[in-house]
Amino acid sequence: MENRALYMTIALQEWLGLRLETIANFLVLGIALFGAGERKSIHPASAGVVLTYTLSMAQVFSEVVQAYAKNEQNFNAVERLLYYTELPSEGATTKPDDPPPTWPEKGAISFNNVEMAYREGLPLVLKGVTFDVNGGEKIGIVGRTGAGKSSLLQALFKVVNPQRGSITIDGRDLQDVGLTTLRTRLALVPQDTTLFLGTLRENLDPQGTRTDAEIISALKRAWLLPAEGSPVDSEAEAKFSLDAPVTDEGSNYSAGEKQLLALCRALIKGSRIIILDEATSSVDVETDAKLQRTIQTEFASSTLLCIAHRLNTIVYYDRIVVMDDGKVAEFDTPLNLFDKEGSIFRSLCDEANLSREDIVRIRTGATVQNTTEATN
Numbered sequence: 275m276e277n278r279a280l281y282m283t284i285a286l287q288e289w290l291g292l293r294l295e296t297i298a299n300f301l302v303l304g305i306a307l308f309g310a311g312e313r314k315s316i317h318p319a320s321a322g323v324v325l326t327y328t329l330s331m332a333q334v335f336s337e338v339v340q341a342y343a344k345n346e347q348n349f350n351a352v353e354r355l356l357y358y359t360e361l362p363s364e365g366a367t368t369k370p371d372d373p374p375p376t377w378p379e380k381g382a383i384s385f386n387n388v389e390m391a392y393r394e395g396l397p398l399v400l401k402g403v404t405f406d407v408n409g410g411e412k413i414g415i416v417g418r419t420g421a422g423k424s425s426l427l428q429a430l431f432k433v434v435n436p437q438r439g440s441i442t443i444d445g446r447d448l449q450d451v452g453l454t455t456l457r458t459r460l461a462l463v464p465q466d467t468t469l470f471l472g473t474l475r476e477n478l479d480p481q482g483t484r485t486d487a488e489i490i491s492a493l494k495r496a497w498l499l500p501a502e503g504s505p506v507d508s509e510a511e512a513k514f515s516l517d518a519p520v521t522d523e524g525s526n527y528s529a530g531e532k533q534l535l536a537l538c539r540a541l542i543k544g545s546r547i548i549i550l551d552e553a554t555s556s557v558d559v560e561t562d563a564k565l566q567r568t569i570q571t572e573f574a575s576s577t578l579l580c581i582a583h584r585l586n587t588i589v590y591y592d593r594i595v596v597m598d599d600g601k602v603a604e605f606d607t608p609l610n611l612f613d614k615e616g617s618i619f620r621s622l623c624d625e626a627n628l629s630r631e632d633i634v635r636i637r638t639g640a641t642v643q644n645t646t647e648a649t650n
């Protein structure tokens with residue numbers, strides 16, 4: 275695909291070059307003939323100067339065309355900015371009866387018969403989702419591709435509003451909560467983390483509310499800096515120092531490192547509800563296992579919703595929601611779901627070669643031997 279575009283570019287450049295040179299050569303010819311015809315009235319030196327300048331016309335033409343094309347390209351950015359300024363508002367950022375700053379105290383989440391479509395006229399992607407999560411509970415969400423796992427999060431963050439049903443956090447209907455209020459109280463560790471141009475400190479604590487020691491501690495707990503008492507790793511210390519530069523979109527960090535930095539943000543934020551959307555999909559299995567243990571201990575009192583593609587990380591969780599075709603097909607503890615003959619969870623475990631013993635071993639803290647990848 276890229277080669278096809280490159281081929282087109284080169285062909286167009288050749289096409290343009292040939293035409294510009296032809297025009298310039300005709301111009302030179304015209305001027306030369308004119309000079310020859312008017313040789314009595316035009317001084318030869320003047321004719322020579324004009325001809326010399328005309329010879330470089332082909333290049334001038336090409337520069338003009340290139341400048342015009344570049345200008346047009348740059349105006350795409352202006353067009354995009356205009357488009358964004360005219361986007362309809364998502365909704366009120368705050369509402370008069372917004373909950374107090376301490377909300378959510380418990381972190382209990384309820385989905386009550388939620389039906390959601392991405393746009394009017396599109397089919398429903400959540401078809402009557404109902405489940406209750408207690409405060410502090412760790413919930414894993416699994417399901418095959420397109421089952422509606424990420425759509426649950428879109429509804430929770432009010433990126434898309436449900437057409438029917440309601441979602442409540444600690445008994446408060448999210449319809450009555452302002453967008454900024456809601457989104458600042460939840461912490462999200464997404465699949466594709468966005469980092470901004472600046473320093474690591476600005477990226478991890480944009481509001482500047484935490485001390486250096488707190489941020490460094492979060493970096494250690496996310497395994498980005500060596501833990502207390504470990505050998506010095508000067509490379510990691512330079513890369514993850516608080517003043518380390520972050521390039522545009524964080525392109526100087528790998529996908530896995532960006533995920534760990536997003537986890538750091540959540541650790542620093544200390545929210546009561548943490549949502550992990552395939553948050554450790556780009557880190558290796560060993561780091562993932564370490565991280566899951568960090569998540570379990572560091573977020574011990576927080577409610578956790580985790581969409582994971584590795585079943586061996588999700589079995590740490592208290593209960594598992596199995597999504598299927600926009601509905602909650604199963605909702606129980608990992609062992610209960612595994613023991614249920616014919617359950618979707620059991621079939622996902624079978625496909626990933628995860629046995630009951632593996633689940634018990636993982637839950638009791640031992641690392642699983644086989645690097646099981648789930649099938650979602």
Ligand SMILES: Nc1ncnc2c1ncn2[C@@H]1O[C@H](COP(=O)(O)OP(=O)(O)OP(=O)(O)O)[C@@H](O)[C@H]1O
Nearest residue numbers: 392396399417418419420421422423424425426650
């Ligand atoms: N922005 C969107 N606009 C329209 N339809 C969408 C959009 N995002 C997702 N969908 C549709 O919603 C359905 C559920 O998608 P969703 O992303 O929730 O699934 P998922 O279970 O998270 O899948 P995956 O494991 O691949 O991430 C799919 O059929 C998908 O095509």
